[in-house]
Amino acid sequence: xxxxxxPLAPVTTRVTxxxxxxxxxxxxxxxxxxxxxxxxxxxxxxxxxxxxxxxxSGFLITRLLLGESVRTGRIDYRAFMVRRIRRLLPALWMMLxxxxxxxxxxxxxxxxxxxxxxALWSAIYGVNYATVWGDKVATLGHMWSLAVxxxxxxxxxxxxxxxxxxxxxxxxxAVLLLYISATLWRAWxxxxxxxxxxFYVRTDAHCSGLLLGAxxxxxxxxxxxxxxWLGVLLxxxxxxxxxxxxxxxxxxxxxxxxxxxxxxxxxxPRWLSGAAWTWLAGMSYGLYLWHxxxxxxLRGLGLSWWFVALIGGSVGLLCAIASQHWLxxxxxxxxxxxxxASARD
Numbered sequence: 001x002x003x004x005x006x007p008l009a010p011v012t013t014r015v016t017x018x019x020x021x022x023x024x025x026x027x028x029x030x031x032x033x034x035x036x037x038x039x040x041x042x043x044x045x046x047x048x049x050x051x052x053x054x055x056x057s058g059f060l061i062t063r064l065l066l067g068e069s070v071r072t073g074r075i076d077y078r079a080f081m082v083r084r085i086r087r088l089l090p091a092l093w094m095m096l097x098x099x100x101x102x103x104x105x106x107x108x109x110x111x112x113x114x115x116x117x118x119a120l121w122s123a124i125y126g127v128n129y130a131t132v133w134g135d136k137v138a139t140l141g142h143m144w145s146l147a148v149x150x151x152x153x154x155x156x157x158x159x160x161x162x163x164x165x166x167x168x169x170x171x172x173x174a175v176l177l178l179y180i181s182a183t184l185w186r187a188w189x190x191x192x193x194x195x196x197x198x199f200y201v202r203t204d205a206h207c208s209g210l211l212l213g214a215x216x217x218x219x220x221x222x223x224x225x226x227x228x229w230l231g232v233l234l235x236x237x238x239x240x241x242x243x244x245x246x247x248x249x250x251x252x253x254x255x256x257x258x259x260x261x262x263x264x265x266x267x268x269p270r271w272l273s274g275a276a277w278t279w280l281a282g283m284s285y286g287l288y289l290w291h292x293x294x295x296x297x298l299r300g301l302g303l304s305w306w307f308v309a310l311i312g313g314s315v316g317l318l319c320a321i322a323s324q325h326w327l328x329x330x331x332x333x334x335x336x337x338x339x340x341a342s343a344r345d
Contacts, residue, residue: 019268020278023273024273024278025052025261025272026053026281026284027277027281029049029050029056030281030283032239033050034291034312035309037142038306039305040305040306044244044245045238045240045249045257048235048239051257051261052257052261053145054206054213055209055262057149057210057213058156058214058217059216059265062160062213062217065160075157075160075161075164077157080157084150086331090328091323092146093123094327100116103115106293107139110139118137118139122140125151127147128148128202128203129201132198139293142292144200147201148201148206148207151203152207152210172218175211176215185205186205186206186250187250187252190251206254208255209261216265221266223263223267226267227263228263228264228266229269230260231260231264233260234257234263235264237256238256283321284320286316286319286324286328287313289319290319291312291315291317294319298312
C-alpha cells in the first residue's frame with residue numbers, strides 16, 4: 001500500500017451527483033464580491049460573500065474526499081493536492097506576473113518592491129499571515145482568502161483520513177465540534193485582542209465556514225426549498241447590517257452569513273440552476289483573481305462606484321475567460337481528460 005493511501009471505514013452515506021444550484025451560489029457570491037469591492041452604497045457587509053465561498057468550498061471538497069473514499073475505500077492525498085495545484089496555481093501565477101509587471105506604473109502609492117513582496121507571498125499562499133506578521137499588503141488584499149483555502153486543503157484531507165476511521169455519527173459530531181470551536185475562537189479574538197479585526201485573514205480564526213461546509217457534506221440532508229429563502233434573508237440582512245467598523249460583526253456576523261449559506265446549500269434552490277449560472281461559476285475563480293487589481297486602478301481615476309463595478313467586473317471577466325481558455329484548460333482540463341481515458345482503459 002502506498003504511503004499516501006489510507007484505508008477507511010465503510011460508510012452508509014450516499015454521495016450525490018453534481019448539484020447545479022451550487023454553481024449558481026458560487027456565481028452569485030462572485031458577483032456580490034465584485035459589488036462590495038466596487039464600494040456599492042448600503043452594502044457594508046458585502047465582505048461576507050467570501051464566507052459563502054468558504055462554506056461552499058468546504059462542502060464541495062469534503063464531498064470529493066467522501067466520494068473517493070466510497071469508491072476506493074481510501075484517499076490519495078498526493079493526487080488530491082496535485083489536482084488542487086493544477087487547478088489553481090497556473091491562473092494565480094499568471095495574474096501575479098502581470099501584476100508585478102504593471103504595478104509600478106498603476107499603483108504608485110507603494111514602492112515596487114512592496115508589490116513584488118506581496119506577489120511572492122501570494123504565490124506561495126502565505127499572504128494572509130504576512131499581514132499578521134506586520135507586512136501590510138499594498139494592493140493584493142483579496143489574496144488572503146485564497147491562502148486560507150489552500151492552507152485548509154493542505155490540512156483537511158489529512159484530518160479527514162483520521163476521522164473516516166470512526167463511525168459516521170462520530171465523524172459528524174467531531175466536525176461539528178471543530179466548527180463550534182473555530183467560531184468561539186474567532187469571537188474570543190474579537191473580544192480580547194488589541195485589534196478586533198486582526199483575526200480576519202488568519203486561517204485558524206476564519207476556517208469556520210470551511211468546517212461548516214465539511215459538516216454539511218457528511219450530514220448530507222436536504223431541506224425544502226422554501227426554507228432556503230430564510231438563508232437568502234439571513235445573507236441579505238448580514239450584508240446590509242454589519243460592517244467592519246462594528247464589534248458585533250466580528251463576533252457573530254460571520255456566523256449568520258455561514259448559516260445563511262448553509263441553508264441555501266441544503267435547499268438547493270432551482271432559481272440558482274441554469275446554464276448562465278453554471279458558465280459564470282466556471283469563470284468565478286478567474287474573476288476573483290483579476291477584478292480587484294483592475295478596480296483599484298480604476299478607483300485611482302476617481303470614478304463612481306457603478307462605473308468601477310461595470311468596467312472592473314467586465315475586464316475581470318474577460319481576463320477570466322482568457323485565462324481559462326488559453327491557460328487553465330491546458331494545465332487542468334486536459335489532465336482530467338487524460339486521467340478519465342486512462343481509467344476507461
